[in-house]
Structures are given as structure tokens and as C-alpha cells.
Amino acid sequence: MTDIYNKMVEFSKNEILPHTKDVDALAQFPTSSFEAIKREKITGLVVPKEFGGMGLGLEEHTQTVLAFGSTCATTGLCYMMHNVATMCIVAYGTEQMKNEYLPKIAKGEIVLALAFSETGTGTHFYNPEISVTKENNSLVMNGRKSFVTSALYADFYLVLSNSAEAEGLDNWIIGKDFEGITFEETAWDGLGMRGNASMPMLFNKVEVSPANRVGPSGSGAEQVFNVVAPFFVIGLSAVYTGVALNACNTIIQYSMHRKYSDESALCNIPTVQNHIAEIFTKANSAKHYTLAAAKSGANGDADALAQIISARLNASDMAVEVCHKAMKIGGGTAYAKRITIERLLRDAYAAQVMAPSTDVLSIWLGKALTNQPIP
Ligand SMILES: Cc1cc2nc3c(=O)[nH]c(=O)nc-3n(C[C@H](O)[C@H](O)[C@H](O)COP(=O)(O)OP(=O)(O)OC[C@H]3O[C@@H](n4cnc5c(N)ncnc54)[C@H](O)[C@@H]3O)c2cc1C
Known part of the structure; x- marks a missing residue:
């Protein structure tokens, strides 16, 4: 994986993970995580260097959101929307607008939604x-x-x-x-x-x-197609891939540590091994497809948007399926909320309804692949 991904995983461990439990339990906006995101100027990830930002693009946006989403889906979602809004200004703002907003975004002074x-x-x-x-x-x-x-x-x-x-x-x-x-x-x-x-x-x-x-005036639809569609749709793909990876890693660890009286572990049961193999495969299919679709978008491939939509559809399904099976592996302990799988399952259900919903996006993808106009 790239330096930016590894750096953001490390950042997430130190600055997002400590607040993740309270964000869910108290329905609390991740203010402390955002203070750290601002302090480290990660708000400026997609702001061009000439305005003081990091000058990065679709791939790094995806990797950063994946790192955040693997730790706290809420933080990943709020952050990715900030980047989408920032990109609209980068791609369509006048020089005056860019000068007004981008340096402040790069310095972590303002956040967008x-x-x-x-x-x-x-x-x-x-x-x-x-x-x-x-x-x-x-x-x-x-x-x-x-x-x-x-x-x-x-x-x-x-x-x-x-x-x-x-x-x-x-x-x-x-x-x-x-x-x-x-x-x-x-x-x-x-x-x-x-x-x-x-x-x-x-x-x-x-x-x-x-x-x-x-x-x-009148360029809103073009912005939705050129900026919001790639950055938002791949951002959702990354958030919910993060949820799937989190559930997969959590349940693998749990299955090794949960011991029975005869000292055997949950992971020694062949059916559990089958389940683990399945969810690992699903979570990683979401990860690799999401990263590949982001690369395709960054390269400007002719079918990039189709790849991005397809990656989001896959990630949305994988997140729910992985969490569903992880709940089964986790037994009563998972159901009793003694491990975090139930939170991840609840988070995963948002993937299918975030606009455009997966039902709508799959119609678009079918149309795009058969040369019909969308939406
Ligand atoms: C956690 C969360 C955060 C959000 N944050 C934001 C935000 O920051 N900004 C923002 O603008 N919005 C945000 N939204 C809104 C979101 O993007 C959707 O617009 C919203 O969830 C739509 O809800 P609805 O009940 O109006 O859906 P409806 O439009 O009533 O749809 C209900 C169901 O019908 C299906 N459906 C509707 N039309 C069609 C069709 N033509 N073909 C096939 N199926 C169809 C949908 O797929 C869905 O399953 C957020 C939503 C959630 C859940």
C-alpha cells in the first residue's frame, strides 16, 4: 500500500479510534477526530499545492477515506463529503473563490459539507x-x-x-x-x-x-457528473469497504481468542473457518475493487465511472454480508454487543440508501453499459 494510506492508518489509530466508541454510543459528532484532521491539515488533501494544500487526487482521497472508514465509518463519511465539496471549488471555482476558500481549507480553518x-x-x-x-x-x-x-x-x-x-x-x-x-x-x-x-x-x-x-450559471449538473459522481461514489465505496474490513479483522481476532472449556478456540471449528474464508474474500474484494476503480478514475479511463459505480455497489453489498456473517460467528457475544460487530452492521446498512441509492445506481450502471443516457 502507498505511504499516504499507511500514514492515514497510523493517524486513524491515534486520533480517530479513541473516539469511535463514544461517536456511536452517544451519537456524538467526531469533534475530537476532526480537530486532529484540521490540526494535521488533512482537510487540505485535495487542495492544490499552490493554495497551500497537499495537491492530491482521487486515489489518495479514496485511500484516506478507506483508512478513516476502517476505524470509524461516521468520521470517514463526514470527511469524504468535505473533500467532495472542496473538489467542486478546485474544479469549478473562480480564481477569486479559490483564493477565498482553498487556503483556509488547506490550513484546517474551515470544513465543508x-x-x-x-x-x-x-x-x-x-x-x-x-x-x-x-x-x-x-x-x-x-x-x-x-x-x-x-x-x-x-x-x-x-x-x-x-x-x-x-x-x-x-x-x-x-x-x-x-x-x-x-x-x-x-x-x-x-x-x-x-x-x-x-x-x-x-x-x-x-x-x-x-x-x-x-x-x-447552469453548471451544477456538470459538476454532479464530473466531480460529485467520482469523488462521492468512490468515497462511499471506501467508507463501507472500511466497515467490511473492520468487521472481518474484528471477528478473526475474536475467533482466535474465544476459548471453550477444553481449550479449543472458536476458529478451530471448520464451519467457522469456512465463514472466515468467505468474509475475508468479500472484504478484500471490496478493498481491491475500490482501489482499482479509484486508479481507473485517476487515470481517466473511458469506463472509469462504470468501474466506480460498480465498486460502490459491490462494497455496499459486501459490507452488509460481511457484518451479517460476522454476527453469526460472534454468537451471543456479538449479539449482546460485547464486541463491535453490531455497530458495524448498523453502519453498513447506510451504504445502500446513501444517494444515489444502490437501486438507482444499478439502473444507471445497466444503462451506461448498454449505451443508454443516465440518469
Ligand atoms: C447517514 C446518512 C447521511 C446522509 N447525509 C447526507 C448529506 O450530507 N447530504 C445530503 O444531501 N444527503 C444526505 N443523506 C441523504 C441520502 O443521500 C438520501 O438522499 C436519502 O437517504 C434518501 O432518503 P429517502 O427516504 O428520501 O429515500 P427515497 O427517495 O424515498 O427512496 C426510498 C427507496 O426507494 C428507492 N428508489 C427511489 N427511487 C427509485 C428509482 N427511481 N428506482 C429504483 N429505486 C428507487 C431507493 O433506492 C430507496 O431504497 C444522508 C443519508 C443518510 C442515511
Whole structure:
């Protein structure tokens, strides 16, 4: 594995792992882990060097998210969304916008999040209904985003809307302290991903200016296709591959240490050996496919997006299947939550519903492979 992956695994052990249990048990945003991510300037992973960042790309994003996700899925998810939002500015921001935000991101001064999904269009986040209208000389945003990870903890949010001035979509960067921004402050009580702090975000007559628009008017859909799709979809693949690897390693260790009265171990049982072989194979298929798809994306291969989507579909299934079988190996001890498998299983279930959901993505993949337009 590369230096960046090994470095991030080490970082995760020291700075993320100590907080992982509380993030889940107390449904607590991983604030301490993010303080360390900011302090070490990992917020600037994909910021070009000329703006003070590390100047890295899709492969290193994937490896870093994999390292974080293997330790704490919530931290991996929140972090990967920050990188996706940052990449939109890197790829589409004006020089003025880049100069305003990228050095601060690189120094760990600000963190970004994605406010894309809405209740009215659900998993089809690329069909926003939130409105931006021209009123006198201003642009005014009204509406509600339904799930915003890192809400209250991020400093800026990318918000997808219909364009007021062109055909198509606009992508906006909106500050938490803009007049008219509030959050429906209900604590996240989801099955898993317990610390992601997702909550609805409300826009009440929020004045935005063209300087807040990422890219030219109407370029939102292009950004979704060129930036959000690869970085977000491979990011999800990495988070849930991390969950599968974590479950696999945890249950292998447990099976060796769980002893019976005759001193035999759980792992001495042939059926358990079969199960372990199966989950190791599944977790590693997710890992190698995710890393290979990221490489394909970085190389600009013609079928890169298909590979990335396929890797995410595979990782989402593998995460649930590995955790499901690990629960079986772990017996009553796993069910009683004395080992972490049940947390990983709960986290794994998010993989299939994160937008675009696996049901929607598999339709897209089938269409793409048969030369039909998507979405
Ligand atoms: C932990 C977590 C964190 C999140 N964080 C964010 C965030 O930071 N930012 C953000 O913008 N969003 C976020 N989301 C929202 C997420 O990305 C989805 O938009 C959301 O889960 C959709 O939920 P829904 O109930 O509206 O799904 P629905 O759209 O109601 O879908 C319900 C089911 O129907 C299926 N379905 C719907 N349409 C089709 C179709 N045409 N073909 C086949 N199947 C279909 C879906 O696959 C799904 O299984 C988050 C969600 C979770 C769970």
C-alpha cells in the first residue's frame, strides 16, 4: 500500500479510534477526530499545492477515506463529503473563490459539507426543488434540505438548486452564519452512522450573490457528473469497504481468542473457518475493487465511472454480508454487543440508501453499459 494510506492508518489509530466508541454510543459528532484532521491539515488533501494544500487526487482521497472508514465509518463519511465539496471549488471555482476558500481549507480553518438531498426528490438529489429567485437586484434562496451531514459542525455547505439565471442547476457555497439559515435541530437518531449529525437545513429568504455560485450559471449538473459522481461514489465505496474490513479483522481476532472449556478456540471449528474464508474474500474484494476503480478514475479511463459505480455497489453489498456473517460467528457475544460487530452492521446498512441509492445506481450502471443516457 502507498505511504499516504499507511500514514492515514497510523493517524486513524491515534486520533480517530479513541473516539469511535463514544461517536456511536452517544451519537456524538467526531469533534475530537476532526480537530486532529484540521490540526494535521488533512482537510487540505485535495487542495492544490499552490493554495497551500497537499495537491492530491482521487486515489489518495479514496485511500484516506478507506483508512478513516476502517476505524470509524461516521468520521470517514463526514470527511469524504468535505473533500467532495472542496473538489467542486478546485474544479469549478473562480480564481477569486479559490483564493477565498482553498487556503483556509488547506490550513484546517474551515470544513465543508453537502446540502443536496430534499424530501420532495429523495435519493434523486440531482433534481432539487429549492428555489433561487431574482428579487429586485438580489438572488434569494428559499427551501429545505432534508439530510445534511456535519450540520452545525461544518462552516460552509454546498447547496444544489435550480438555476435562476440559466437552464439547469446551480451549485452554491453557503455559510452557516448567512442570514436566513437555520437547522431543524433534532438529534440524529439513525440506526447507524450515529455521529454524523445529519439534520434538515432551512433557507428562509437567504440572499446569495453570483460570488457564492460555484462555477458558471447552469453548471451544477456538470459538476454532479464530473466531480460529485467520482469523488462521492468512490468515497462511499471506501467508507463501507472500511466497515467490511473492520468487521472481518474484528471477528478473526475474536475467533482466535474465544476459548471453550477444553481449550479449543472458536476458529478451530471448520464451519467457522469456512465463514472466515468467505468474509475475508468479500472484504478484500471490496478493498481491491475500490482501489482499482479509484486508479481507473485517476487515470481517466473511458469506463472509469462504470468501474466506480460498480465498486460502490459491490462494497455496499459486501459490507452488509460481511457484518451479517460476522454476527453469526460472534454468537451471543456479538449479539449482546460485547464486541463491535453490531455497530458495524448498523453502519453498513447506510451504504445502500446513501444517494444515489444502490437501486438507482444499478439502473444507471445497466444503462451506461448498454449505451443508454443516465440518469
Ligand atoms: C447517514 C446518512 C447521511 C446522509 N447525509 C447526507 C448529506 O450530507 N447530504 C445530503 O444531501 N444527503 C444526505 N443523506 C441523504 C441520502 O443521500 C438520501 O438522499 C436519502 O437517504 C434518501 O432518503 P429517502 O427516504 O428520501 O429515500 P427515497 O427517495 O424515498 O427512496 C426510498 C427507496 O426507494 C428507492 N428508489 C427511489 N427511487 C427509485 C428509482 N427511481 N428506482 C429504483 N429505486 C428507487 C431507493 O433506492 C430507496 O431504497 C444522508 C443519508 C443518510 C442515511
